[in-house]
Amino acid sequence: MNRVLISGATGSGKTTLATVLSAALDVPRFELDALHHGPGWVKRPEFASEVDAFSGRPRWVTEDQYHRDLGDLLWQRADTVIWLDLPRRTVMWRVVWRSIVRAVTRRELWNGNRESFRDWLDAGHPIRWSWSQYDRKRHETADRIARHPGLRVVRLRSPREVRQWTARRHDQPGRAVR
Numbered sequence: 029m030n031r032v033l034i035s036g037a038t039g040s041g042k043t044t045l046a047t048v049l050s051a052a053l054d055v056p057r058f059e060l061d062a063l064h065h066g067p068g069w070v071k072r073p074e075f076a077s078e079v080d081a082f083s084g085r086p087r088w089v090t091e092d093q094y095h096r097d098l099g100d101l102l103w104q105r106a107d108t109v110i111w112l113d114l115p116r117r118t119v120m121w122r123v124v125w126r127s128i129v130r131a132v133t134r135r136e137l138w139n140g141n142r143e144s145f146r147d148w149l150d151a152g153h154p155i156r157w158s159w160s161q162y163d164r165k166r167h168e169t170a171d172r173i174a175r176h177p178g179l180r181v182v183r184l185r186s187p188r189e190v191r192q193w194t195a196r197r198h199d200q201p202g203r204a205v206r
Contacts, residue, residue: 029053029108029180031083035092035172036112037165038158039123041190042091045110048194049089058082058090064097065138071097072139092169103176111169111183116162118187123158 032049034042043059050057063079066072076097082088083105092102092109103109129135130143137143147153151160173181184190 030055030087031106032089032108032110033092033102033106034089034110034112035169036114037116037119037162038154039119039126040112040114041122041187042093042112045112045190045194046089046091049110052194053089055087055089056082056085058088059138060091060093062138064094065141067140069141095168100172100175103172103179106179108180108182109173109176111173111181112190113166113169113183113185114187114190115185116159119158119162120155123154127153127155 029049032046032053032055034045034049036042043061046057046059049055058079060079064071064075072078075094079094079098079101082090083102090102127143127148130137131145131147134142134144148155150156173179182193184193
């Protein structure tokens, strides 16, 4: 695993797993949210070019998102996709808890941006987005897997499977889709 793309619904644990894999595999991690969001949650103009640059490197791990801006660029360059296909209840619990912690602590996320409880009313807020896009994300991930048959795919369907898979040496496949 040299170019690892982690797919899953908002709140499934993509960033957490990317952090773990980066350390375990000694592979650079690139956080797409940090590259995408400028001050005031505005898309940074350099976003696509920075993703193009890092994804051309021989080794990296990142999250699967921002398809409107990137298309299938990361899917075309990845050698491995880890699909966090977790149940909706698990994803929603995680995204709600994460948003509560972020709103209470007012911790800076990216480039001065912070979450607040007031943001929860916005249709693009992670809680609302995760709920409304959960099924679409699952279907799109399955479609992308079908379009990229050369990729090694590890599909993990529960937090337990994720823990078991990450506890292994990371060089052995988990539950493969094919």
